[in-house]
Amino acid sequence: MKKFILVRLVNIVITLFIIATATFFLMKMLPGSPFDEEKLVDLTDEARMEFYARYGLDEPLYVQYLKYMGNLVQGDLGLSYYYKDQPVNSLIMGRIGPSALLGFQAVVLGLSIGIILGMIAAFRHNTIWDYFTMIVAVLGVSIPNFVLAAILQFYVGLQWGLFPVAYWESYESSILPTISLAVTVIALIARFTRNEMLEVLQQDYITTAHAKGLGDLTVLIKHAIRNALIPVITILGPVFVSLLTGSLVIENIFGIPGIGSLFVDSIKMNDYTTIMGLTLFYSSFFILTVLVVDILYGIIDPRIRVHGKG
Amino acid sequence: MEPLLSIKDLHVTFQTHAGNVNAVRGVDLSVGKGETLAIVGESGSGKSVTSKAIMGLLPKQNASIDQGEIWFEDRNLLSLKSKEMQKVRGSEIAVIFQDPMTALNPTMKVGKQVIESAVKHRKLGKQEANKLALELFELVGIPNPEARLNQYPHQFSGGMRQRVVIAMALACNPKLLIADEPTTALDVTIQAQILDLLKSIQKKTGTSIIFITHDLGVVANIADSVAVMYAGKIVEKGTVEEIFHQPTHPYNWGLLQSMPNLDTKGKLYSIPGSPPDLMNPPKGDAFASRNEFALAIDYEKQPPMFQITKTHSAASWLLHPQAPKIEFIKQINKDLSEHKPNYNKTENKQTLLEVKNLKKHFKLQSKQTLKAVDGINLEIKKGETLGLVGESGCGKSTAGRTLMGLYESTSGEVVYNKVSLNQANKKNFTQKIQMIFQDPYASLDPRKKVEDIIAEGIDIHQLTKSYNERKEKVKELLETVGLQSEHASRYPHEFSGGQRQRIGIARALAVEPELIIADEPISALDVSIQAQVVNLLMKLQKERDLTFLFIAHDLSMVKYISDRIGVMYLGGMVELAEADELYKQPMHPYTQALLSAIPIPDPVVEKSRERVILQGGLPSPITPPTGCRFRTRCSLATEECEVVPKWREVEEGHWVACHYA
Numbered sequence: 022m023k024k025f026i027l028v029r030l031v032n033i034v035i036t037l038f039i040i041a042t043a044t045f046f047l048m049k050m051l052p053g054s055p056f057d058e059e060k061l062v063d064l065t066d067e068a069r070m071e072f073y074a075r076y077g078l079d080e081p082l083y084v085q086y087l088k089y090m091g092n093l094v095q096g097d098l099g100l101s102y103y104y105k106d107q108p109v110n111s112l113i114m115g116r117i118g119p120s121a122l123l124g125f126q127a128v129v130l131g132l133s134i135g136i137i138l139g140m141i142a143a144f145r146h147n148t149i150w151d152y153f154t155m156i157v158a159v160l161g162v163s164i165p166n167f168v169l170a171a172i173l174q175f176y177v178g179l180q181w182g183l184f185p186v187a188y189w190e191s192y193e194s195s196i197l198p199t200i201s202l203a204v205t206v207i208a209l210i211a212r213f214t215r216n217e218m219l220e221v222l223q224q225d226y227i228t229t230a231h232a233k234g235l236g237d238l239t240v241l242i243k244h245a246i247r248n249a250l251i252p253v254i255t256i257l258g259p260v261f262v263s264l265l266t267g268s269l270v271i272e273n274i275f276g277i278p279g280i281g282s283l284f285v286d287s288i289k290m291n292d293y294t295t296i297m298g299l300t301l302f303y304s305s306f307f308i309l310t311v312l313v314v315d316i317l318y319g320i321i322d323p324r325i326r327v328h329g330k331g
Numbered sequence: 332m333e334p335l336l337s338i339k340d341l342h343v344t345f346q347t348h349a350g351n352v353n354a355v356r357g358v359d360l361s362v363g364k365g366e367t368l369a370i371v372g373e374s375g376s377g378k379s380v381t382s383k384a385i386m387g388l389l390p391k392q393n394a395s396i397d398q399g400e401i402w403f404e405d406r407n408l409l410s411l412k413s414k415e416m417q418k419v420r421g422s423e424i425a426v427i428f429q430d431p432m433t434a435l436n437p438t439m440k441v442g443k444q445v446i447e448s449a450v451k452h453r454k455l456g457k458q459e460a461n462k463l464a465l466e467l468f469e470l471v472g473i474p475n476p477e478a479r480l481n482q483y484p485h486q487f488s489g490g491m492r493q494r495v496v497i498a499m500a501l502a503c504n505p506k507l508l509i510a511d512e513p514t515t516a517l518d519v520t521i522q523a524q525i526l527d528l529l530k531s532i533q534k535k536t537g538t539s540i541i542f543i544t545h546d547l548g549v550v551a552n553i554a555d556s557v558a559v560m561y562a563g564k565i566v567e568k569g570t571v572e573e574i575f576h577q578p579t580h581p582y583n584w585g586l587l588q589s590m591p592n593l594d595t596k597g598k599l600y601s602i603p604g605s606p607p608d609l610m611n612p613p614k615g616d617a618f619a620s621r622n623e624f625a626l627a628i629d630y631e632k633q634p635p636m637f638q639i640t641k642t643h644s645a646a647s648w649l650l651h652p653q654a655p656k657i658e659f660i661k662q663i664n665k666d667l668s669e670h671k672p673n674y675n676k677t678e679n680k681q682t683l684l685e686v687k688n689l690k691k692h693f694k695l696q697s698k699q700t701l702k703a704v705d706g707i708n709l710e711i712k713k714g715e716t717l718g719l720v721g722e723s724g725c726g727k728s729t730a731g732r733t734l735m736g737l738y739e740s741t742s743g744e745v746v747y748n749k750v751s752l753n754q755a756n757k758k759n760f761t762q763k764i765q766m767i768f769q770d771p772y773a774s775l776d777p778r779k780k781v782e783d784i785i786a787e788g789i790d791i792h793q794l795t796k797s798y799n800e801r802k803e804k805v806k807e808l809l810e811t812v813g814l815q816s817e818h819a820s821r822y823p824h825e826f827s828g829g830q831r832q833r834i835g836i837a838r839a840l841a842v843e844p845e846l847i848i849a850d851e852p853i854s855a856l857d858v859s860i861q862a863q864v865v866n867l868l869m870k871l872q873k874e875r876d877l878t879f880l881f882i883a884h885d886l887s888m889v890k891y892i893s894d895r896i897g898v899m900y901l902g903g904m905v906e907l908a909e910a911d912e913l914y915k916q917p918m919h920p921y922t923q924a925l926l927s928a929i930p931i932p933d934p935v936v937e938k939s940r941e942r943v944i945l946q947g948g949l950p951s952p953i954t955p956p957t958g959c960r961f962r963t964r965c966s967l968a969t970e971e972c973e974v975v976p977k978w979r980e981v982e983e984g985h986w987v988a989c990h991y992a
Contacts, residue, residue: 146392225428225434226436228388229499230447231388233448233499233502234421234422247438248437251438321438322438324437324438
C-alpha cells in the first residue's frame with residue numbers, strides 16, 4: 022500500500038509539472054497582455070523596460086520559465102499582474118473560504134440526497150418512485166446550473182424572499198448557490214446508486230441472505246448497501262470536476278468572492294500568473310481527490326486490498 | 332417413512348414480457364426424514380423453481396404460485412405469513428446454491444456470514460456464535476479455522492467456498508437441506524470431496540436432503556430416491572435403484588442412455604429434438620414429440636401417474652394396461668451392438684501435428700509469471716481424436732489455443748504437417764486448424780446473421796467466387812450440422828444452446844479444416860443435447876476425415892469420443908495413452924484419482940466402490956511445487972519426487988511422468 026501511494030505521488034508531481042509547463046507556454050502564446058498596451062507606448066523606453074523588469078518580463082522566455090518553475094517548487098505562484106502586486110498565493114487563500122464552503126455543502130447535500138433517492142428508486146423498481154427519481158435525475162443532468170440558478174434567484178430569492186439573491190453577507194447567502202451546485206451531483210449519484218443497487222439485489226448472495234431467514238431490512242443494510250455503494254466512490258472524481266466547473270459560473274451569477282469568480286476575472290484581465298496559479302491549484306485538487314478515492318476504494322473493498330499491490 | 336416435506340400439486344407461473352411461462356405444472360413430491368431425494372432434470376425443467384418455491388424465495392415481482400400446497404411437518408408453508416416464513420428459512424430449511432463464487436457476500440468476513448442465521452434464529456451471543464463458527468468450519472473440513480473465519484470470500488478457492496456455503500447452511504441444524512446443483516461449478520476431484528462431505532454430515536445430523544442436479548452420476552452416488560422432472564412435471568419417481576435399473580418413462584430411458592459410461596461404444600443414444608416451450612405447453616404429454624414410442628393418446632391427453640410399485644411411479648401412457656409393452660433395455664442393447672466401432676484406427680497413421688516441449692507463460696501485473704502450460708509434448712495423428720483432460724486451471728485450454736497460434740508460445744515448437752508453426756506463418760494455418768468454443772452464447776456475434784457468422788472464414792480465405800456459391804455453401808453446411816437452410820438469415824438469439832453449438836460447428840467446418848480444436852464443446856449443454864452434438868462430431872469426423880483435439884473435463888464423454896487421451900495437471904502432461912488403456916491401467920496417481928472421482932450413473936457400482944479422494948485443491952500455477960508438481964497431493968510422494976520425473980514411454984504408446992509408474 023505504501024509503495025502504491027508513493028508511486029502515485031511521483032506520478033502526480035510529473036503530471037503537475039507537465040500541466041505547469043503547458044499552461045506557461047500557452048499563456049505566452051496568447052495575444053494581448055495584462056497591461057494597458059496603449060499607455061505602455063507612451064512611456065519612455067527606459068521606463069517601459071523598468072516596468073517589464075519589475076515583472077521579470079524583460080528576460081528571454083526560457084529564463085522566465087525557469088524562474089517561474091523555480092518559484093513554483095518553493096510553493097510561490099508569483100505576483101498577480103492585475104491585483105496591485107499581490108502574491109497569487111495570498112489571493113487564492115483570501116478567496117478560498119466561500120468556495121470551499123459551497124463545495125463542501127454541495128457534496129454533502131448531493132451525496133446524501135442522491136444516495137437516498139437512488140436507493141428508493143431501486144427498492145421500488147418500476148414503480149412511481151422509480152420513475153419520479155429518474156425524471157429528477159434526467160432533469161438534474163440536463164438543466165444547466167446557471168438556468169437553475171436564475172430560476173432560484175427569481176422565485177426563492179425575489180418572489181418569496183426566503184434567501185438572499187446574491188452576495189456573500191451571511192450564511193444564508195450560501196443556500197441558493199449550494200442548491201444550484203448540488204442538483205447535478207444529486208442527479209449523477211442517484212442514477213448511479215440506483216443502477217448499482219439493482220445489480221446487487223440480483224446477486225446470489227442476496228438470495229443466500231434471504232435464505233438464511235434474515236428480514237428484508239437486515240438483508241439491505243448488512244448485505245446490499247455496502248456492496249452497492251462501493252462503486253459509487255469511483256464517480257466521486259467526476260463529481261468533483263462538475264463541482265469545480267459549476268462553481269466558475271455559479272460564483273459569478275451570485276456574486277460570490279470565491280476562487281471560481283477570481284478565475285473568471287483573471288481570464289478576463291489576462292492576469293497570467295493568477296490564471297496559472299489557479300489552474301495548478303484546481304489540477305492538484307482534482308488529482309489528489311482521485312488519489313484519495315482510489316485509496317478509499319482499497320480500504321472499503323477487501324478484494325482490491327489484496328490485489329492492489331501494483 | 333414419515334414424510335418431512337410433501338408438495339401437493341404445485342403450479343408456478345412466471346410473468347414475462349413475452350407472456351406467461353408455466354414453469355412448474357403440477358408437482359407432487361415428498362421427502363422422508365433423513366432421506367436424500369434427488370430431483371433430476373435439464374435446464375428449464377422447473378427443478379430449481381420448485382426448490383425456490385419451498386424456500387419462499389421466488390421473485391415477488393413476476394412469479395406466482397397458482398395452486399398447490401407445500402407441507403413441512405404440520406404447516407403449509409404457502410399459507411405462512413412472511414414473518415413466519417422467515418423463521419423457517421435458514422433455521423429449519425436451509426439451502427446450498429450452485430455457484431460458490433457468487434453465493435457469498437464479497438465484502439463480509441466469512442465467519443460472520445456463516446453464523447448470521449444462527450445469531451438471528453437462535454439468538455446466540457458473540458462468544459457462542461464464534462464457537463459455533465469454529466465447530467462448523469471443523470465439521471466441513473476447512474483447515475486452520477481460527478484464521479480462516481476472519482478472511483473474505485475471495486481468499487478461498489472454489490471448493491473451500493462451497494464448504495463455507497455448506498457450513499452456512501448447517502448453522503442452525505436444519506431439518507431439511509436443499510442443495511441446488513452444489514457441485515456443478517466444481518471440478519470432479521473437488522466434487523468427490525463435497526459429495527463425501529454431504530454424506531458424512533447427513534450421517535451425523537440426520538438431516539433430509541433435496542439434491543437438485545442434472546448429473547445422473549452424482550444422483551447414483553448420493554440419492555436414496557429420485558424424481559425425474561421434465562417440462563415442469565415429475566415424469567417418474569422411485570428409489571434410486573428403480574430409476575436406474577427399471578426405468579419406465581421414455582424420457583428417463585433417453586437420459587440414462589445419452590450418458591456414456593466407460594464401456595459405451597458405437598453411436599451414442601440421443602433424445603431427438605429439444606424441450607417444449609413452456610409459454611405454450613403442449614396439450615398432451617410434453618415429451619410426446621421427442622418420444623419415439625409415443626402413442627396417439629400422448630398428443631391428446633396428459634398421462635396420469637401410474638403406480639408401479641409402492642415406491643415407484645411414472646407418468647406415461649405406456650403403463651396403461653392396454654398400451655403395447657416395450658422392452659427398453661433390450662432395444663438399446665440391440666442398437667448398440669449393431670454399431671461395431673472401428674478399433675485401432677490410429678495405428679499406422681501419419682502424424683498431423685507434433686508439439687515439442689511447448690510452454691506458454693503469462694506475465695502478470697504483479698511481475699510474477701503464471702506458467703499456464705509448462706513444457707508439454709504430444710502428437711496428434713491424422714484422423715484421430717485426442718482427448719485432453721484435467722481440472723480447471725490445469726492449462727488444457729491454453730494449450731489448445733497456443734498450439735493453434737492464438738497465443739504466442741513462450742518456447743517450444745509446434746510442427747504441423749512437417750512445417751514448424753510460428754507467428755510469421757500462422758496465417759497459412761488458420762484455414763487448416765479451426766476451433767469450437769465452450770460457450771455457445773458468447774462465441775457467436777449477436778449482431779451478425781447466422782449466414783455471415785458461418786461464412787466469415789470463407790470470405791477471409793476467399794473460398795467462394797460468387798455470392799450465390801457462398802449462399803449454397805452456407806446452406807449445405809447448415810444441413811450438414813442438422814439445421815435448416817432457412818436458418819441462415821436469422822440471428823443467434825433465436826436459437827437454443829444446442830442449435831448454437833451446431834452453428835459454431837458449421838462455422839468451423841466452413842473453411843474445410845483438417846484439425847478441429849474443440850474446447851469443452853458440450854459442457855454448457857444439457858445431457859440430452861450433449862449426446863446429439865457428440866454424435867454429430869463423430870459423424871463429421873468419419874465423413875470428412877477430420878482430426879480432433881477434444882478438450883474437456885467430463886471424463887466419461889472424453890473416454891467415449893477419444894482414441895487417445897492426455898491428462899494434464901498444473902501445466903504439465905502427466906499421462907498419455909490409448910483411451911481404453913488409460914482407463915484400464917492408469918499409471919499416474921493423478922489419473923487414478925481423477926478416474927476414481929467420476930461418478931458413474933449406476934447406484935450399485937457407485938455406492939459400493941472405494942474412492943481415491945484427493946485432498947486439497949490445485950496449487951497455484953504461479954508458484955507450482957518443485958519437482959513433480961503433483962507431489963503435494965500425491966499419496967505415493969517421497970523424497971525422490973523432488974526431482975522432476977521424466978516424460979517416458981512405459982509401454983508402447985503409453986507415456987507417463989511419474990517415478991513410480
